[in-house]
Amino acid sequence: MSSTFSLHQLGWRPEYAQHLTLDDFEVGYPARVAAVHRDGLVVFSSRGQGTVVVPRHVEADAGIAVGDWVLVEHEADRVIRLLERQSLVARMAAGEDHRRQSIAANLDALFIVSSCNDDFNPSRLERYLALALDASITPVVVLTKADLCDDAGDYVAMAERLAPSIAVVALNATHSASVGQLLPWLAPGKTVAFVGSSGVGKSTLANAVIGDAVQLTQGIREDDARGRHTTTSRDMFPTMTGAWVIDTPGMRELRLGAIVPDLGAVFDDVAAFAAQCRFRDCRHEDDAGCAVRQAVMEGTLEARRLDNYRKLQREAAHAQRSIREEREHGRQFGALVRQAVRSKRERLEQ
Ligand SMILES: Nc1nc2c(ncn2[C@@H]2O[C@H](COP(=O)(O)OP(=O)(O)OP(=O)(O)O)[C@@H](O)[C@H]2O)c(=O)[nH]1
Ligand SMILES: [Mg+2]
Ligand SMILES: [Zn+2]
Known part of the structure; x- marks a missing residue:
């Protein structure tokens, strides 16, 4: 499969170029990730199929994925950076x-x-x-x-x-x-x-x-x-x-790994009943004034569906917490390193 593909054929959209400058296009060209291996990426571009390496400093939220767009150096088979994702x-x-x-x-x-x-x-x-x-x-x-x-x-x-x-x-x-x-x-x-x-x-x-x-x-x-x-x-x-x-x-x-999952898009019925609960922050755990539980009792909402909704909600809250902790951990570590560098410099300057 050595055929070449135009950007258009590869599914390029103007949005991907939003953060690219003319300088970027001088040093590199856009390519689409077709596979992610431990030692590099398989990419498709106007040059055909190729293999490129990802330097350590090129980071991506959740890692580079199949379908991602990357900017690749003209002169080396190396990724310069990841282009902003549409999804x-x-x-x-x-x-x-x-x-x-x-x-x-x-x-x-x-x-x-x-x-x-x-x-x-x-x-x-x-x-x-x-x-x-x-x-x-x-x-x-x-x-x-x-x-x-x-x-x-x-x-x-x-x-x-x-x-x-x-x-x-x-x-x-x-x-x-x-x-x-x-x-x-x-x-x-x-x-x-x-x-x-x-x-x-x-x-x-x-x-x-x-x-x-x-x-x-x-x-x-x-x-x-x-x-x-x-x-x-x-x-x-x-x-x-x-x-x-x-x-x-x-x-x-x-x-679910979404940071703020929009469960209402799937569970529109639960959301509609929830809007009628007596308390705005109703957790649908208690029957008193809960329109969601009432709907389950009357058979207009499946109990399984409500259970799953709540399960996904808990999961999303958990994911959100661990992502926040991970980031916090990264920040603390960064601060620690900066502190160590600073005190070393101070010692040297004394
Ligand atoms: N009769 C029939 N067989 C099917 C159908 N879809 C898949 N199969 C058979 O099911 C088996 C598994 O199909 P795969 O396409 O390998 O399944 P997969 O989802 O890729 O599985 P993983 O790669 O393990 O995730 C194969 O033997 C297929 O021929 C279908 O619609 N009808
Ligand atoms: Mg398969
Ligand atoms: Zn309720």
Whole structure:
């Protein structure tokens, strides 16, 4: 895949140039990140595909992500800096690690993939929907394995109820005519990513829209114990229609990493009931004057949905706290270093 791409083809937008000066263009050129490896980035640019290193001082919130735009030195395969992102999908790292972990940057649409079987989980879908809507990315719920279930329509109806006016598509990922339903989001220069649990068909879908280039993607896949191909890295590929698609490994856990998540975009019904609670700061824990709990009691609001809303709220508050602590820690460390340098200088000057 050594073909070259124009900025336009790569999905460039004038916004990315906002903080670039003429000087910047003299020393470097913009390139788009197609893969992130430990020892460098794979990038696409007007020079074709290349590999560049990232100097330590080039920092990015949550790390440089697939889909990011970087300025690369003309004379060396080295990143000068990261260009301002239009959007970022990130999550909190699993376990004790409290850092934010980027999944993909500068997306136009997020394909949230689930299957028409036991994988279908409304609370998990709400989680992904919140992630996309919070980043101002168009979410599309893609329900695979429609060919293996009795009535995919039931799943579509359940998914449509999860957030106001979202697109839901049911299909057979192994059937190209069926995958054609994704074309409205694959216009030239648009960038999309597939996310969801392992085995739901993300790579099958990605390969279907990549088309002829499909054979080139096999290298990134590894056979797992069950003889299945399971994706192990995030990579961006051009599609037949001139869009960009990012395939991601199946996620077991998606902890919201948004700093101020807009849960109201998904849970508009909860927000509407909450507006009628007697107390403005109602936490919907007590029945007294709580319109939200009343709605659950009357059956107009699903108890599961309220539980999930509150769970995501707690999670977001937790993420916000750890991000603040991390920053505070960084500041304190910086102050400590400056103090040490100052006292050393003072000693030398005495
Ligand atoms: N019949 C049918 N099989 C499907 C469909 N979607 C995926 N599969 C099959 O499911 C298996 C897993 O698909 P993958 O595309 O590898 O799943 P994935 O989401 O990329 O999985 P990870 O890379 O592990 O995250 C493959 O054998 C596919 O052929 C579908 O809509 N219908
Ligand atoms: Mg895969
Ligand atoms: Zn309430």
